[in-house]
Amino acid sequence: MQLPDLFGDYTLRTVALGAAALGATSGALGSYAVLRKQSLLGDAISHAALPGIALAFLLTGSKAPLVLVLGAAVAGWLGTLLVMRIVSATRVKEDSALGIVLSVFFGFGLVLLTFIQKRPDASQAGLDRFLFGQAATLLQRDVVMIAILGGIALGIAALFWKEFKLLSFDPDFAASLGFNVRWLDVLLTSVLVLSIVIGLQTVGVVLMSAMVVAPAAAARQWTDRMGMMVIVAGGIGALAGVSGAVISSSAEHVPTGPTIVLCLTAIVLVSLALAPNRGLVWESVRQARNRRQLHVTAVLRDLHALAVQHGGQEHVHTSAVLEAMHPGARHELDALAERGWARRTGADGWSITPEGRTEMDRRGGGADEEGS
Known part of the structure; x- marks a missing residue:
């Protein structure tokens, strides 16, 4: 599908705007969860929200997105408070408490959904879209709701x-400055709950945690500043939302929610591989460069030691001798020659130069300088 269709197709534009608003909100606020090592929190909140959705429908009989989202928010918030209470009142670790609450609330939600399906109006409930997500069914009012609630959370x-x-x-340290850490923790968690529940209709309970964790994890590879990380994470989430909407609309029978998550996965993989400071590719290049530098230093030290043993720095040694002392020395000898620290004499002879001798004296007479 061509790019102009993004602006000309009403349905695609609506879905893309909703996914972008969701991605920006969940990505930016998910940075807090990642930095606090609470990545599982998104999974727990999204699963804990399921019984809230079902109860909201049972109590009101309404399937209005705002009503269901409010029910999800209440259930997710209660589930999070329960996790905090378990951690503070027992010896259960936070990850275990999250797992307990996740499974209990999600199981309760499935029981309620099964009960709802047996009702005469089950076909009108439409609650299954909150389980797996149906981004393609987003309406303008849904996008407005996501934008308003997401704006409140970001504000x-x-x-x-x-x-x-x-x-x-x-x-x-915050507690030592007089801040009410517990109140701040509840407030931050409530903001995270709000950013998660607004996306359940788009990507569903199962995949919503990826919308929280993946953008922040990708952004963390590109920067060490929290402010920039929040901005980049929001941008990545919005980009993945629009990309997923466009890709899913250009192919038949491709669900939008999972496609958005796959786009996020691709961005995370690229970030892990190519980010300048943390990327695996550049880290491998730096390690290879450091190993090469260590090998060059070792061969220069060998040349220096041989010159000292033979009473003069101009003494010539064959590359075979140097290879016996340091296997694979030919490449390092060429590197030393380029720097002017060694010279080739004859067909296969090498000797240290005055510049090389000066360099070894600067390094402490041939001491192993691993950090050079």
Whole structure:
């Protein structure tokens, strides 16, 4: 599908805008969960929201997205408070508490969904879209709801930027400054709950955690500054949302929610591989360069040691001798010659130059300088 269709096709434009708003919100706020090592929190909240959706329908009989989202928010918020209570009142670790709450709430939600399916109006419920997501069914009112609630969540995060930043990195120091850490923790968690429940209709309970964790994990590879990380994570989430919407609309029978998550996965893989400071590719290049530098230093040290043993720096040694001392020395000898620290004499002879001798004296008479 061509790019102009993104602006000319009403359905695609609606889905893309909703996915972009969701991606920007969940990506930016997911940075807090990643930095606080609470990546499982998104999974727990999204699963804990399921019984809230079912109860909201049972109590009101309405399938209006706002009503169902509010039910999801209440259930997710209660589930998160329960996790915090379990951690503070027992010896159960946070990851175990998250797993317990996730499974219990999700199981309860499935029981309620089974009960709803047996009702005469089950076909009108449409609750299954919150389980697996149906981004293609987004309407303009849904996009407006996502934008408003997401804007509220981002606004709260901006208002308490310094407090949330301090809480993410050093809660003990925040407490020593007089901040109510527990209240801030509840507020930050509530903001995360809001950013998660607004996306359940788009990508579903099962995949929503990826929308929270993946953009932040990718952004973390590109920067060490939290402010920039939040911005980049929001941009990555929005880009994945639009890309997933466009790709799914250009092919038949391709669901939008999973496609968005796959786009996020691709961005994460590229970030892990190519990010300048943390990317695996550049890390491999740096390690190879460091190993080469160590090998060059070792061969120069061997040349220096042989010159000292033979009473003069101009003494010529064959490359075979140097290879016996240091296997694979031919490449290092060429590198030393380029730097002017060694010279080739004859067909297969090598000797250290005055510049090479000066370099070894600078390094401490041939000491092993691994950090050079």
